[in-house]
Amino acid sequence: MIKVTIDMDKCQHYGQCCFEAPDVFSLDGAGHIVYVAEVADDRRADVESAADVCPMQAIEIS
Amino acid sequence: MAGVVIIGAGLGGLRVAETLRASGYEGEVTIVGDEIHLPYNRPPLSKEALAGGVEVADLEFRRKAHVDDVTWKLGSPAVTSSIKEGTVTLADGTVLQFDALAVAAGIRPRRLPIPGPQAGRVVLRTAEDARELRAALVPGAKVLIMGAGFIGCEVAATARKVDCEVNIVALDAEPMIRPLGAELGAGMRRRHEANGVNFYLGRTITSFNGTDHVESATLDDGTVLACDIVVEAVGSMANVEWLDGNGLDLGDGLSVDDAMIVEGTTNVVAVGDLARHHNALFSGPKRRIEHWNMPTETGKRAGQTLAALLAGDEVSQAPFSAMPSFWSDQYSHKIQSFGMPGNATRIEIVSGNPDEACIAEYFDESGLVGVIGIDKTSELAPYRKLLMERG
Numbered sequence: 001m002i003k004v005t006i007d008m009d010k011c012q013h014y015g016q017c018c019f020e021a022p023d024v025f026s027l028d029g030a031g032h033i034v035y036v037a038e039v040a041d042d043r044r045a046d047v048e049s050a051a052d053v054c055p056m057q058a059i060e061i062s
Numbered sequence: 063m064a065g066v067v068i069i070g071a072g073l074g075g076l077r078v079a080e081t082l083r084a085s086g087y088e089g090e091v092t093i094v095g096d097e098i099h100l101p102y103n104r105p106p107l108s109k110e111a112l113a114g115g116v117e118v119a120d121l122e123f124r125r126k127a128h129v130d131d132v133t134w135k136l137g138s139p140a141v142t143s144s145i146k147e148g149t150v151t152l153a154d155g156t157v158l159q160f161d162a163l164a165v166a167a168g169i170r171p172r173r174l175p176i177p178g179p180q181a182g183r184v185v186l187r188t189a190e191d192a193r194e195l196r197a198a199l200v201p202g203a204k205v206l207i208m209g210a211g212f213i214g215c216e217v218a219a220t221a222r223k224v225d226c227e228v229n230i231v232a233l234d235a236e237p238m239i240r241p242l243g244a245e246l247g248a249g250m251r252r253r254h255e256a257n258g259v260n261f262y263l264g265r266t267i268t269s270f271n272g273t274d275h276v277e278s279a280t281l282d283d284g285t286v287l288a289c290d291i292v293v294e295a296v297g298s299m300a301n302v303e304w305l306d307g308n309g310l311d312l313g314d315g316l317s318v319d320d321a322m323i324v325e326g327t328t329n330v331v332a333v334g335d336l337a338r339h340h341n342a343l344f345s346g347p348k349r350r351i352e353h354w355n356m357p358t359e360t361g362k363r364a365g366q367t368l369a370a371l372l373a374g375d376e377v378s379q380a381p382f383s384a385m386p387s388f389w390s391d392q393y394s395h396k397i398q399s400f401g402m403p404g405n406a407t408r409i410e411i412v413s414g415n416p417d418e419a420c421i422a423e424y425f426d427e428s429g430l431v432g433v434i435g436i437d438k439t440s441e442l443a444p445y446r447k448l449l450m451e452r453g
Contacts, residue, residue, distance in 0.1 A: 014389050014398065015439055016355070019446065031440035048126075052077075055354050055389055057103050057123060 001038045002047060003062045010058035017050035017059060025050055064090065064159045066368055067150055069140045069304070070166030071095025073103070074334030074357030076123055078164045081365020083128040087372055091132040092158060094150070096139035096167075096301075097188055100125070105354060107192040108216040109391055113223055114196060118189035140167070140304040145327055150304070162368050165316060165324065165332040166361065167301035169352065174208070174296060178270025178279075183292045186213055198291040201225040206279055206289035208267060210237035212390050214295035215250065218259050219392040229287050230254075231262045231279070241388070241399060242434060243409040243424070249416025249436065250392065257393055262287070298352065300336035314338060315350045320382040322364035329371065331364035333357060342381035343452045344402050345428055351386050359384035385450060398439050401449045403432030413438065421445075428452075 004024060013033050017025040024047055025035045039047060044061075051059040066082060068075045071093050079091050095101075102121040110116050138154040143163075150158045171185035184195050195217070199205065203226045207214045210232035218228045230237070236247030237254065251261060262281060270292065271278045278288045300315040310326055311317060315336035317325040322337060324330040334357035338348040363382060370377045390397040403409075406424035414420030414436075421441060424432035429452075433445035 012389070012391065012396070013439060014396075015443065016387070018443070027440045027443070029440070051124065052358055053355060055103075055105055057121075060124075 002041060002044055004035060004037055004039060004047060005060040005062075006033060006035055007058045007060065010056045012056050012058075014055055016053045016055060020050035020053055021046040064148070064161045066091050066162050066164060066372070067158045067160040068093045068164040068166055069150060070164075070168055070301075070334070071097065071099070071101055071134065071136060072166065072168050072334065072357065073101060073123065073354075074168070074361045075164065075166035076101040076125070076129070077358050077361025078166060078331070078333060078365045078368070079129050079132050080126055081362045082369050083126075085366055085369030087369040089161070089372065091129075093132055093134050094138070094140060094152060094158070095134070095136045097190075098137040099189060100134065100136070102189065104187070105389075107189065108186055108213055109220060111189075111192050112186075112196050112199065112217065112220045121189070139301075142306075143304055143308065145305075145308045145330055148329075160329075162329040162331070162372060164364055164368065165302070165305070165330065165336065166334050166357070167304075167336060169298035169300050169335045171294060172297040172299050173294060174267075176267055176270060179272045179274060179276050181274055182272070182276035182290065183270070183294060185294050186217060195291070195293065199224050199226055202227065204288050204290045205229070205293065206231065206287055206291070207293045207295060208232070209295035209297070210234055210261070210263065211240075211295060211297075212238060212388070214293070215254065215392055216390060217293050217295065218254060219257070222257050222259060222393075228259045229262065229289070230259060231265050231267055231281060231287070233264065233266055235263055237261070237263075238390075238397075241404045242397075243403070243406065243422065245409065245411065245416050246420070246422055246434060246436065249420070250395075250397070252417060253393060253395060298335070300350070302336060317348055318360075320379050321367040321377050322360055322382070323367060323377070331367055333360040333364045339382055341386075342383035343385065343449065344405065344431060346405065353386050353388045355387055356384065385446060387446075395437055396439055397434065397436050398442055399432060399434045400442060400446045401430070401432030403434050405431050413441070 138152040143150045205226045239247040316332040322331040403424035408425045419437035
């Protein structure tokens with residue numbers, strides 16, 4: 001499993017991650033990011049892309 | 063030692079290196095940076111890093127394990143090059159040999175030749191620039207900002223947060239008018255004014271006054287504005303002078319093809335702010351796009367190109383296609399854009415109004431080319447999808 005964390009002090013809810021891995025990251029009705037904290041290993045490429053495109057570089061993957 | 067030399071240790075250079083490795087290239091990779099820092103994220107420099115509390119180490123990009131073996135040459139810019147000989151010479155005298163070259167040297171702020179003292183005039187591009195400006199942003203300091211683009215407006219908002227007095231002088235009729243258009247630009251101006259910023263629009267500065275340090279600025283209409291510090295945010299220039307003498311057109315960055323190969327070369331790619339490219343999603347001439355996401359988009363493509371080239375494989379000439387997008391934080395407000403709103407010939411506000419949360423659609427003769435939302439981030443996703451379908 002891949003562990004996903006968003007540093008909520010950094011996150012500005014721009015939603016760029018949602019376009020790269022919509023099954024992991026999404027915006028709720030209030031425009032706030034919600035995400036799945038543990039995802040299957042075969043989702044790594046898209047989760048990495050989501051972390052790459054975050055303007056605030058708030059996404060950590062381990 | 064030859065391999066790939068990447069000039070520029072910012073986001074674009076990092077993405078080229080990562081993609082080279084991810085695509086199976088195992089040769090030497092050297093990344094040259096004019097700054098002493100490993101690649102770091104610049105957008106916070108005009109926002110929270112400027113307000114205090116964030117250091118450059120906190121802004122470094124996560125570096126993936128497979129780029130652990132690249133060689134970093136930091137703190138020494140490229141000064142000359144010979145593409146024919148396959149060499150780049152750095153300011154410290156080092157000569158690097160390359161099989162392929164990636165130009166990721168980015169841009170620097172434009173400086174205007176205005177008479178008067180230099181001391182107290184700063185720009186904002188690097189972590190050091192941010193540190194210098196941060197030291198000057200103390201309560202009551204008189205801050206004069208030249209230029210009403212995104213950097214100027216973000217610095218204004220940050221300076222007001224720490225209780226500076228802020229004046230903005232710009233030739234444009236409204237702040238951020240080129241991408242936003244006049245109506246949304248005016249809406250943002252009113253938000254700034256409500257937060258205490260004064261605008262002098264349609265004006266230029268003819269001189270700075272003071273003995274050793276800037277004390278005031280004289281505008282073209284005779285107005286004199288007192289200032290302790292001047293932030294010059296009036297556009298950018300591509301860092302390409304070190305490529306002079308190679309027969310390339312250096313007039314506006316570097317023209318590249320869909321594979322990011324520089325026009326007139328076979329083994330040189332260019333990425334990021336300085337790469338002038340076509341975009342299959344939008345018609346018109348090649349353009350440089352100084353948006354945060356473009357170094358990643360162009361850097362990944364260039365990395366694939368170089369990996370194929372160096373493996374002797376065919377380089378894909380599939381049309382380059384990327385969605386330009388930008389974001390800006392000013393006070394509690396968030397501006398977000400997709401597409402090329404600056405290309406629009408017609409703008410329609412479809413939700414809200416410029417003084418509240420709103421969405422504007424931007425059209426040219428081909429149809430929808432962009433969308434901008436103010437405080438409407440969660441409602442823009444469908445527009446991005448519509449714009450992606452143009453390609």
